[in-house]
Amino acid sequence: MIKPDKGAPGNVVSGGRERSSCPIASTLDIVGDKWSLVLVRDLLTGKQRFNQFCDSPEGVPTNLLAARLRKLEAQGIVVKQPYQTRPVRYAYTLTPAGRALLPVLQEMSRWANSYIEDTWVPPEPFMSMKAKL
Amino acid sequence: MIKPDKGAPGNVVSGGRERSSCPIASTLDIVGDKWSLVLVRDLLTGKQRFNQFCDSPEGVPTNLLAARLRKLEAQGIVVKQPYQTRPVRYAYTLTPAGRALLPVLQEMSRWANSYIEDTWVPPEPFMSMKAKL
DNA sequence: ATGGTAACTTGTGATATGCAAGTTACGAAT
DNA sequence: ATTCGTAACTTGCATATCACAAGTTACCAT
Numbered sequence: 001m002i003k004p005d006k007g008a009p010g011n012v013v014s015g016g017r018e019r020s021s022c023p024i025a026s027t028l029d030i031v032g033d034k035w036s037l038v039l040v041r042d043l044l045t046g047k048q049r050f051n052q053f054c055d056s057p058e059g060v061p062t063n064l065l066a067a068r069l070r071k072l073e074a075q076g077i078v079v080k081q082p083y084q085t086r087p088v089r090y091a092y093t094l095t096p097a098g099r100a101l102l103p104v105l106q107e108m109s110r111w112a113n114s115y116i117e118d119t120w121v122p123p124e125p126f127m128s129m130k131a132k133l
Numbered sequence: 134m135i136k137p138d139k140g141a142p143g144n145v146v147s148g149g150r151e152r153s154s155c156p157i158a159s160t161l162d163i164v165g166d167k168w169s170l171v172l173v174r175d176l177l178t179g180k181q182r183f184n185q186f187c188d189s190p191e192g193v194p195t196n197l198l199a200a201r202l203r204k205l206e207a208q209g210i211v212v213k214q215p216y217q218t219r220p221v222r223y224a225y226t227l228t229p230a231g232r233a234l235l236p237v238l239q240e241m242s243r244w245a246n247s248y249i250e251d252t253w254v255p256p257e258p259f260m261s262m263k264a265k266l
Numbered sequence: 267a268t269g270g271t272a273a274c275t276t277g278t279g280a281t282a283t284g285c286a287a288g289t290t291a292c293g294a295a296t
Numbered sequence: 297a298t299t300c301g302t303a304a305c306t307t308g309c310a311t312a313t314c315a316c317a318a319g320t321t322a323c324c325a326t
Contacts, residue, residue, distance in 0.1 A: 012248045019191040023245030023252040024174050024238050030249070032167060034283075041157050050304050058152040061284055066305060087292040089303060097248040104244055105157050107236040112156030115145045115230040116163070119156040167314080183273050194315055199274055220323040222272060 012076045012097045030075055031101065035060050035068045037108075040094065040101050043078065045126065048091040072098070099131040145209045145230045163208055164234065168193050168201050170241075173227065173234050176211065178259065181224040205231070232264040 012030060019025045031037050038060070042053055053065055060068075069092060072078040077098040083091040106127055112119040145163060152158045164170050171193070175186055186198055193201075202225055205211040210231040216224040239260055245252040 008250070010248070011250055014249065020189075021251055021253050022171075022174070022190065023242040023249070023255065025171055025191050026249050026252050027241040027245045028167065028170060032165070032170075034161065034165060037161060037165075038155075038158055041155070051302085054304095056153075057155065058158050061286095062305070063285090063307080064283065067282095087290085087303075100244055100248060103240040104237065107240050108160040109156040111233055111237060112160045115143070115233060116147065116156070116159050117141070117144055118154055119159050120154050122156065184271085187273095194317095195274070196276080196316090197314065220272075220321085 010076075010096055014075065027104075031072075031077070033068070035064055036072060036077075037101070037105065039065075039068055039072065040077070040098060041105055043092065043094045043098065044102055044105065044129075048083075048093060050090070050092075077101075096131075096133045100133060102129060102131040143209075143229055147208065160237075164205075164210070166201070168197055169205060169210075170234070170238065172198075172201055172205065173210070173231060174238055176225065176227045176231065177235055177238065177262075181216075181226060183223070183225075210234075229264075229266045233266060235262060235264040 014026065014029050018029050031040065038056065038058055039053060042056055047053060047056075050062075050065065050069075053060060053069075054062060069078060069080070073080050073092075076095055078092050079095055080090050080092050082088050106129075109119075109122050109127065113121055147159065147162050151162050164173065171189065171191055172186060175189055180186060180189075183195075183198065183202075186193060186202075187195060202211060202213070206213050206225075209228055211225050212228055213223050213225050215221050239262075242252075242255050242260065246254055
């Protein structure tokens with residue numbers, strides 16, 4: 001028995017509970033929770049390890065952090081690989097699909113800086129950065 | 134007693150439960166739930182009335198729809214005004230801050246069309262549209 | 267009186283989130 | 297050999313949010 005091909009390599013997978021095929025609703029079905037895009041932000045700015053994500057000012061609870069990393073990995077947005085053995089420790093990095101979320105985060109930043117008071121202006125490198133796919 | 138001015142006109146207000154001043158986290162604190170951006174999408178594409186939002190393919194529950202519209206109004210993203218009396222019926226429209234979310238939705242659409250299979254390509258007018266502020 | 271429509275509200279169970287504490291596997295220090 | 301420290305989690309439990317169905321209100325039309 002051959003499994004049907006679930007999509008081109010590089011594609012992301014939602015788990016079959018999509019609300020519709022609308023690209024906006026579909027994106028939210030994948031990263032539309034309270035923590036996923038905060039983690040993508042951290043990954044885009046160089047963080048790779050569990051404790052580094054914990055240190056971010058938003059203070060994600062560790063159970064949710066573990067759950068989100070697992071989910072993002074299952075969806076093909078993040079990859080987890082060991083950076084040492086004895087004891088095993090893992091580094092998380094973005095896939096091309098994950099890095100491609102950068103423009104979404106840049107537009108959110110622009111919006112927040114225009115309409116929400118006292119939001120930090122991201123460092124210039126972040127705003128001018130282009131995702132390598 | 135004079136209420137302190139909570140911000141420049143046109144600014145959005147989050148309710149004081151921000152996780153941080155990061156523009157990304159702050160944006161998510163305001164519209165980072167399962168339904169808000171779907172409603173903004175509908176509003177950007179011309180829908181104005183309660184039942185029109187209900188008709189969208191995602192099928193938002195009516196209690197959540199009412200709650201989200203109330204919250205978006207309180208945050209300054211949506212305005213509610215009666216379009217008739219006897220019986221009173223209301224039309225919802227976006228404020229400038231709400232319309233300014235368009236680029237975020239456009240980038241989400243672009244991302245979904247690239248990385249999620251079988252997502253609808255938005256009508257060209259939506260993708261080339263520029264928000265009037 | 268009966269039926270229809272728009273815009274909600276209410277009740278209840280399911281799911282997701284938040285907080286604190288505990289666990290595992292190791293290396294290093296005493 | 298025991299204790300300490302660290303990274304990366306897991307578990308338990310309380311609270312909050314969500315989903316689904318049904319009911320409500322205020323009208324106009326027949």
